[in-house]
Amino acid sequence: MSNKKVRTRFAPSPTGYMHIGNLRTALYAYLFAKSQHGDFILRIEDTDRARYVADAVEFIENTLKLAKIKPDEGPHDGGNFAPYIQSERKEIYKKYAEELVSKDFAYYEEGENGVAIRQRMPKTGETTFYDVLHGNITIANEELEDQILLKSDGMPTYNFANVIDDHLMEITHIIRGTEFITSTPKHVLLYQYFGWEIPTFIHLAPVMGKAEDGSVSKLSKRHGATSFGDLVDMGYLPEAITNYVALLGWNPKNTNQEIFSMDELIDIFSLDGLSKSPAVFDYDKLNWMSSEYFKKMSDEEFAEAARKYVKLDENLSAKFVYLSSLLKTRVTKLNEIQESIEFLMTMPDFDSELFINKRNKVNVEKSIEILTPALEMLEKISAEDWTVDNLNEKISAFTANTGLKVGTVMWPLRIAISNKKVTPGGVTEILYLLGREISLNRIKQSLDNLKNL
RNA sequence: GGCGCCUUGGUCAAGUGGUUAAGACUCCAGCCUCUCACGCUGGCUACAUGGGUUCGAAUCCCAUAGGCGUCACCA
Numbered sequence: 001m002s003n004k005k006v007r008t009r010f011a012p013s014p015t016g017y018m019h020i021g022n023l024r025t026a027l028y029a030y031l032f033a034k035s036q037h038g039d040f041i042l043r044i045e046d047t048d049r050a051r052y053v054a055d056a057v058e059f060i061e062n063t064l065k066l067a068k069i070k071p072d073e074g075p076h077d078g079g080n081f082a083p084y085i086q087s088e089r090k091e092i093y094k095k096y097a098e099e100l101v102s103k104d105f106a107y108y109e110e111g112e113n114g115v116a117i118r119q120r121m122p123k124t125g126e127t128t129f130y131d132v133l134h135g136n137i138t139i140a141n142e143e144l145e146d147q148i149l150l151k152s153d154g155m156p157t158y159n160f161a162n163v164i165d166d167h168l169m170e171i172t173h174i175i176r177g178t179e180f181i182t183s184t185p186k187h188v189l190l191y192q193y194f195g196w197e198i199p200t201f202i203h204l205a206p207v208m209g210k211a212e213d214g215s216v217s218k219l220s221k222r223h224g225a226t227s228f229g230d231l232v233d234m235g236y237l238p239e240a241i242t243n244y245v246a247l248l249g250w251n252p253k254n255t256n257q258e259i260f261s262m263d264e265l266i267d268i269f270s271l272d273g274l275s276k277s278p279a280v281f282d283y284d285k286l287n288w289m290s291s292e293y294f295k296k297m298s299d300e301e302f303a304e305a306a307r308k309y310v311k312l313d314e315n316l317s318a319k320f321v322y323l324s325s326l327l328k329t330r331v332t333k334l335n336e337i338q339e340s341i342e343f344l345m346t347m348p349d350f351d352s353e354l355f356i357n358k359r360n361k362v363n364v365e366k367s368i369e370i371l372t373p374a375l376e377m378l379e380k381i382s383a384e385d386w387t388v389d390n391l392n393e394k395i396s397a398f399t400a401n402t403g404l405k406v407g408t409v410m411w412p413l414r415i416a417i418s419n420k421k422v423t424p425g426g427v428t429e430i431l432y433l434l435g436r437e438i439s440l441n442r443i444k445q446s447l448d449n450l451k452n453l
Numbered sequence: 454g455g456c457g458c459c460u461u462g463g464u465c466a467a468g469u470g471g472u473u474a475a476g477a478c479u480c481c482a483g484c485c486u487c488u489c490a491c492g493c494u495g496g497c498u499a500c501a502u503g504g505g506u507u508c509g510a511a512u513c514c515c516a517u518a519g520g521c522g523u524c525a526c527c528a
Binding site: 011012045048050051109112113116118134137138139143144145147149151152153155157158159177178180182183203206208210214217218244248249256258275276278279280281282284285289291295326328329330331357360392395396399406407409411418420422423425426427428429 | 455456457458459460463464465466467475476477478479486487488489490491492520521522523524525526527528
C-alpha cells in the first residue's frame with residue numbers, strides 16, 4: 001500500500017450547488033493527493049435520477065476551476081478509468097451485483113417497482129475499519145441492515161457504486177464527511193466479499209454554521225450563504241475563500257502562517273493537521289482574510305477584480321484605479337463598494353447636523369466662516385492643477401493662514417462635498433475624484449444650504 | 454430510542470504527563486491621523502462535569518452531560 005501512488009477522489013452528486021463543506025472535502029482530497037505527488041479524480045455520482053440537475057457537471061467543473069482545484073481525471077479531463085459519470089457505468093455495477101448474488105452475499109428482492117438486489121449482512125460478529133483521524137472504529141454487524149445494492153431501475157445505490165468505483169479506479173484514500181462513518185462497515189464487507197484491498201479512510205468533521213440566536217448546527221441556508229458561488233457573488237475573492245476554508249478544520253504544523261497560496265498549501269499539507277471536531281464557519285474571520293488579500297493586491301489588480309461589482313459614471317471610471325487605492329484597505333467584500341462610492345456620483349441629501357463636530361470644534365456658523373474663504377481659495381486653482389498633492393499643499397497653506405486646527409478646516413470642507421459622515425479617503429482625495437467643477441458646485445450649494453437654515 | 458463520532462476562550466486553533474495553556478479573528482483601550490480605514494501598542498476571555506491512574510493531567514482510563522451523525526430502492 002505504501003508503495004502505491006496516492007489517488008484520491010471527489011465524488012459529488014450533480015446538484016448544481018457547491019456547498020462549502022463539499023468544497024472543503026474536495027480541497028483536502030486535492031491537497032493530500034498533490035502533496036503526495038498523487039492523482040486527484042473527479043467522479044460524478046448521479047445514480048439518483050430524481051436529483052439530476054441540468055448542466056450540473058459543468059457547474060461543478062467550473063467551480064473547481066475557480067477554486068484552483070484541478071482534477072487529473074474526470075468527465076471533462078478523461079483518464080484511464082473512464083467513464084467518470086456513474087450513470088454511464090450501469091453495466092459494470094450490474095455485473096458485480098450479480099457476482100455477489102451468485103456467491104450468496106446478496107439476493108434478489110421483488111418490490112413494487114421491480115427486482116432489486118440486496119446485500120446480505122452477517123447477523124453476528126462485528127466489523128472494524130481504520131480511519132486516519134479516528135483510529136479503529138468497530139460496529140456490531142447486527143446494527144447493519146441488508147441494504148439495496150442495485151435499485152429496481154437498474155441503478156446502483158451510493159453504498160454500492162462507491163465501493164466498485166473506488167476499487168476499479170484504484171483510489172487509495174477515501175476522504176469524505178463523517179456522515180459516512182456508520183455506513184462504512186457495509187462498504188468494508190463489500191470489499192471483503194470481493195476480496196479487494198481496503199482503502200484508507202479519512203472521515204472529515206462537518207462545517208457548522210452559527211444562527212442568530214447563537215445556536216450551532218450544520219451549515220445550511222438559515223446561516224446565509226452556504227455555497228462557494230454565493231460567496232463569490234458577494235465579492236469574496238476565490239483565493240481568499242479557498243484559503244479560509246482550508247483552515248476550517250485543518251491547520252499547518254510548526255507555523256502560525258495563515259495566508260497561503262494554493263502551491264504553499266500543497267507544499268505544507270498533511271493529514272495530521274486535520275481536526276476531528278466540527279468547525280464553525282465564521283464570517284468575521286473570512287472578512288479579515290478577504291481584506292488581507294485586498295491589501296496585498298496592486299491598485300490595478302484590485303480595480304480589475306472590483307469592476308464586475310460596480311456601476312460607474314464616466315468620470316469615476318477614468319479614475320477607478322486611483323479610487324481603488326483608497327478602497328483596498330476599507331473593503332471586506334466587493335459588493336460593499338457601490339454603496340460606499342455612490343456619493344461620488346450623486347450628492348446625498350443635505351444634513352446640517354453633519355457640520356457639527358465637537359472634536360474638531362466645528363458648527364454651522366463656523367462652517368460658513370471657513371467655507372466662504374476656502375471656496376474662493378479653491379476657485380483659484382486651475383483644472384490642471386487639481387491634483388491630490390497640489391490640493392493638499394494649497395489647503396494646508398490656507399489652514400496655516402487662518403491659524404485654525406487642520407481638522408477644523410478639513411471637517412466642514414469634507415462634509416460640504418460629500419454630505420457623508422464617513423468617506424473612503426479625505427478631503428483632498430475626494431476633491432480630486434470629484435474634479436474641479438463638481439467640487440466647487442457642491443461647496444457653493446452646501447454653503448447656500450447652510451446660510452438658508 | 455439503538456449505534457457511532459465529537460468536546461481547549463464568542464470563533465478558528467497550538468498543545469501528545471511537568472508550559473506563566475501559543476497564535477489568529479472578534480471585541481475593548483491607546484497611539485497615528487484631514488472623517489473612516491490601514492498600521493502600531495496593549496488588554497479581556499478557555500482546558501464541559503465528576504471520578505480515577507500518577508509525585509504530577511488539557512494531555513491516560515471510566516462515567517455523566519451536551520452537540521453532531523446514522524438507522525432510505527438519497528448521496
